Structure formats: structure tokens, C-alpha cells
């Protein structure tokens with residue numbers, strides 16, 4: 001560590017970012033400043049705040065409340081926005097009726113209102129105290145990163161700091177500051193001196209040096225990625241919001257993240273004994289798939305943010321360095337999508353024979369058995385494969401580049417190798433057909449033994465997505481989300497410009513509008529939604545449903561505990577067994593038929609066998625292929641939620657009020673999600 005005495009720069013990690021892992025954005029920026037020998041402290045205000053209001057409420061607001069309410073931002077808007085407009089009965093009633101009453105059934109409206117207003121008061125006091133603390137520590141520059149619901153916490157803090165000391169410079173960056181959203185932030189909140197849009201790696205040090213030396217900062221050529229006080233004075237002349245973005249050319253040039261202050265702040269906190277920390281690490285930025293065929297719903301990655309990845313040696317050296325320095329072997333990889341080249345270059349080298357390491361990665365879903373086996377051997381125990389749907393026509397509509405049979409294969413392989421998946425089933429795509437959901441509902445119960453989706457989610461329209469960019473073609477008149485106006489205190493135009501998520505006019509918002517018309521009008525999605533709830537419930541039981549097969553003495557023994565099972569235990573043999581084994585290749589039906597016809601078997605006989613296997617629900621015909629559904633051999637346990645490689649709360653230590661553990665709160669969340677999925681079909685957790 002360099003220059004830890006009297007640092008002049010303070011980077012602040014504001015609520016409600018997770019307390020179980022450090023911020024990679026701030027860790028990297030601190031790494032850049034270390035290299036330039038500029039003293040810096042990263043302050044984990046999120047840990048202080050979680051301690052202040054209690055982990056139960058931190059989790060409730062930051063993770064459990066539907067994101068469409070912006071409740072985390074609302075907590076911090078007292079210094080920005082009039083409470084008469086913000087703290088209305090309308091806003092609080094909707095939160096109560098859509099969320100609180102389902103998650104905490106014994107709480108009445110007045111208790112809910114008092115709780116929320118009380119927490120908001122505490123949040124405001126926290127901001128005032130934090131501002132005083134920062135002033136007393138005599139920093140000259142305060143920087144913060146804003147993604148998800150961290151925006152108003154940072155903006156409020158900056159306002160209070162400026163009220164106490166005008167000479168301190170404030171800088172805001174992060175995903176919420178990209179392009180037009182950043183421009184709106186800079187225009188709307190004049191106490192934010194600088195807004196950075198995009199990846200600051202290549203200029204952050206010179207920006208900080210210039211400010212410390214009292215020099216004006218000039219933007220890089222062809223980019224106005226930094227909005228400065230001078231630009232504000234010049235009334236934003238020649239600023240093109242869409243051009244406001246820079247990317248780092250070579251990820252190998254980045255410093256290693258400096259997470260020292262996270263561990264220092266965590267150690268000082270009384271939450272340290274219950275937090276199981278993990279580290280964030282990035283091997284790539286951008287999306288190699290989206291660069292060619294962006295998924296239509298995806299708002300990730302500014303058009304300038306092309307795909308880049310670290311070289312294998314560099315990535316592995318960084319991994320070893322961080323693991324050794326912080327004695328942590330759990331890594332949440334921040335990549336949007338795993339590089340397929342890493343299967344040759346990196347994954348075999350992740351396998352550490354002396355020590356267990358655990359990784360979370362996002363991948364594409366076109367994985368084969370050797371990919372899954374190699375990932376498991378390397379400690380990649382948790383994967384988000386971007387499954388999104390189980391109907392090929394819907395997958396095609398969203399440009400996903402995989403077919404339903406491949407998604408089923410991924411589900412099957414992951415279950416066979418004990419890899420836990422995070423995935424959502426999305427619905428509500430413009431131009432989709434009800435028939436496609438009807439088709440899925442006919443066979444969905446057959447895969448009850450594979451891992452269900454976390455939720456059945458109506459898509460949202462995100463900035464930079466194909467739907468956003470081509471709204472006229474899809475006939476979408478986009479509006480900001482209804483709760484936005486209660487939270488951000490902006491005029492109508494700025495509300496649109498500051499939004500990342502939109503609701504097309506005419507689309508019901510099932511959470512905000514308490515509107516289940518969508519559900520009634522669409523029996524097809526309703527059917528799939530109900531089947532998914534059943535599937536999720538089966539998967540919450542102690543004994544998970546099983547469809548296992550084992551070959552013994554020329555026969556296949558079947559154990560089938562699915563609700564749709566033909567029998568719980570039975571055997572198949574002879575031609576039926578041979579056809580079943582051929583279906584394990586998941587090949588085209590015509591190829592499987594040819595194989596047996598070439599052996600002299602009659603077509604009618606094969607047809608009969610295939611129909612028998614279908615009746616026994618052992619195979620599924622989809623995308624013109626025959627898919628065997630049974631899992632072979634011993635079926636491994638799936639990692640529990642407590643084993644998430646991105647960190648967690650130590651279940652054995654924590655006891656919250658009402659004798660509820662944090663994981664019981666998680667169960668409450670699942671119950672809650674099930675309830676609103678069944679009645680309104682749309683929990684609003686963010687999808688990928």
C-alpha cells in the first residue's frame with residue numbers, strides 16, 4: 001500500500017450495493033491511483049449503512065423489494081426532492097400492497113408507512129453524518145460509482161458535502177451515468193462537478209491529477225466522456241449524449257484491483273462475523289455474441305463497448321495474486337459472457353489441485369458435455385447460461401442464437417454435474433404468439449427433475465436494446481416507469497432521459513398497476529406461469545424430483561419421482577432400451593430412425609417404440625429431435641444458495657429479529673415471488 005497517510009481522494013461505495021463483496025469499479029480506480037502514487041481511501045459506506053439500519057432492512061430494501069419501485073433511491077431523496085410529492089399515500093400504498101403485505105403478512109399499512117418513513121429518516125441522518133465524517137477527514141476529491149439503485153445515495157451525499165465545503169470536488173461514474181443518463185444527472189444536480197460516462201481506466205489518473213493541481217480537464221479526442229464544470233458553464237454546447245462514452249483498449253493494461261479498504265472496513269464492522277466475502281474479477285468486457293447478433297431485449301453494453309478479454313496468463317496471475325492477498329477463493333466473474341476460447345486457454349488451468357476455488361460465470365447456453373465437465377472440474381459451480389426461454393420460436397424472436405433443445409441439454413448436463421444455474425423464463429416479447437406458450441405448457445412438467453427458472457418475467461425495455469433503438473418498428477411508445485416520478489424529482493423530459501428501464505404505453509405493469517388483466521387476457525402465459533410455480537415448489541422440497549436411469553444386465557432401470565411419472569420404478573429392455581440410448585444423443589428424429597432402419601428394423605416398430613417411450617415421459621420430441629430426459633449415475637447435490645461464489649451471509653451465525661435467518665427471508669422472497677407470479681405473472685427482478 002502506498003501513501004496511506006492523509007489521502008486526498010476518497011472513493012465511496014454507497015448503499016445499496018452488496019456488502020459481501022468489494023466494488024470492482026472502485027477497486028480498479030484505486031489500483032490506477034496507486035500506480036500513479038496518488039493517495040486514496042475507498043470508503044465502504046454501504047457496510048456502515050447496513051450496520052446502521054440492520055441487515056434485515058438492508059436486504060429488504062436492496063434485494064427483496066421489486067426494483068421497479070426504486071425504493072432504495074427513494075430512501076435517499078429527502079435532500080433532493082420535496083417530501084410532499086415524494087412520500088405520497090399513492091407511492092407507499094403501492095409498495096405496501098404489492099410487496100410488504102405479501103412478504104410480511106402480519107404488517108398493517110400504518111406499520112408499513114411508519115417503517116418506511118422511519119428508515120428514510122435514518123437514511124437521511126446517515127448521509128448527514130457521512131458528509132461530516134468525510135469533511136473531517138479532509139479529502140479534496142470525492143468520487144462515487146453508481147449502478148443499479150445507488151444513484152440518489154451518491155447524489156445526496158455530494159449535496160450535503162458541498163453544503164459543508166464548496167471546495168471539495170465531486171465525481172460520479174458507473175452504469176447509471178452512461179450517455180444521456182449521465183448528461184441528465186450532470187444537468188439536474190449541479191453539485192455533481194464531474195460525471196464520467198464509460199470506462200475511465202485510461203484517463204482517471206490524469207483527471208484526478210488535473211483537479212488536484214487546479215488545472216482544467218480536457219476530454220479525450222472524439223469523446224466528451226467527462227462532463228466538467230466548464231461544460232456546464234458553457235451550457236453543454238456541442239455535447240452529443242450518444243458520443244459520451246469511452247472504452248479501454250487493452251484489458252491486460254489494467255492494474256490489479258485494490259480491495260484493501262473493503263477488508264479493513266468489513267473487519268471494523270460488527271457484520272464481519274456473518275459475512276462470507278467473495279471477490280469480483282473480470283476476464284472480459286462486452287459481449288462477443290451481442291457484437292454480432294445482439295439479443296433484442298438486452299440493454300447491456302454501449303454500442304462503443306466492443307468485446308475485449310484478458311490474456312490467459314494475465315488473468316491467471318491476477319487471480320493468484322488476489323486469492324493470496326485476501327485469502328479468499330470465491331470469485332464472481334463480472335463477464336457478460338464467457339469466452340469459448342477460454343475452454344482451451346483458461347478453464348483447464350483454473351483447476352487448483354491443492355485448494356478448492358469456486359467461480360460464478362455467465363455463459364452462452366450452447367454448451368456440450370465436455371464444457372460442463374471442465375467447468376465443474378475448474379470449480380465453476382454456479383453459472384448463468386442465459387437460457388431465457390424453452391421455445392425455439394421465442395428464442396429466435398429474441399436473437400438468442402440457441403434452440404430450445406440446447407437449453408434443455410444445458411439444464412440436463414448442469415443437473416448431472418451438480419452445477420447450479422441462475423436463469424429466468426422471459427415472456428412478453430413484441431410479436432410473440434400465444435401458441436408458442438401453449439406448446440411449452442404441453443411438455444414442461446416432463447423436466448420437473450431439472451432446475452427451474454428463478455422467475456417467469458415479463459421483459460422490460462432497456463436503453464440501448466434493439467426494442468429501444470427501434471421503438472417505432474415495434475410500435476412502442478416508451479414511458480418512464482410509474483414510480484420514477486415519486487423518486488427522482490425531475491421534469492418530464494429529464495425523467496425519460498434519466499431512465500434505463502421503460503414501460504411501453506398500453507402495457508400493464510403487473511407490480512405497479514396491480515393489474516392482472518394481462519394474466520386474464522393471456523391464458524397461454526398464465527398456464528406456463530402456473531406450471532413454473534409448481535416446478536419451483538418441487539425444487540424447494542428436501543427431496544428433489546428425480547428421473548434417473550442406470551444400465552444393469554442388459555436392461556435400463558428407471559427411477560422416476562416426477563409428478564408426471566408413468567411408474568416410480570421399472571425396467572426397459574431390448575429395442576426400447578436401444579432406442580432410448582440413441583435418444584441420449586439428442587439427434588434429429590430422422591437420423592435416429594435411419595439408424596434402426598439400417599439395422600433392418602421395421603419403421604412401424606420404431607414408431608411404436610418411440611410412442612411408448614413418449615407415453616412413459618422418458619423422451620421428448622422437440623425441434624425435430626428426440627431427447628432422452630433421464631440422468632445417468634449418481635445425481636450430485638446442487639450447491640445451496642449459501643454456497644454462491646459471489647459471497648453470502650454465514651447462515652449458522654446470523655439470527656435476525658423474529659428468529660428469522662437471512663435465508664428464511666430469502667424463502668419469504670421466493671414465496672412472495674411465487675404469489676405475485678401466480679396472480680400477476682411478473683416479479684420484477686432484473687434479468688440479465
Ligand code: SF4
Pocket residue numbers: 287288289290291293294295298299300336337386688
Ligand atoms: S443478453 Fe447476454 S448474450 Fe445476449 S447480447 Fe446481452 S450480454 Fe450478450
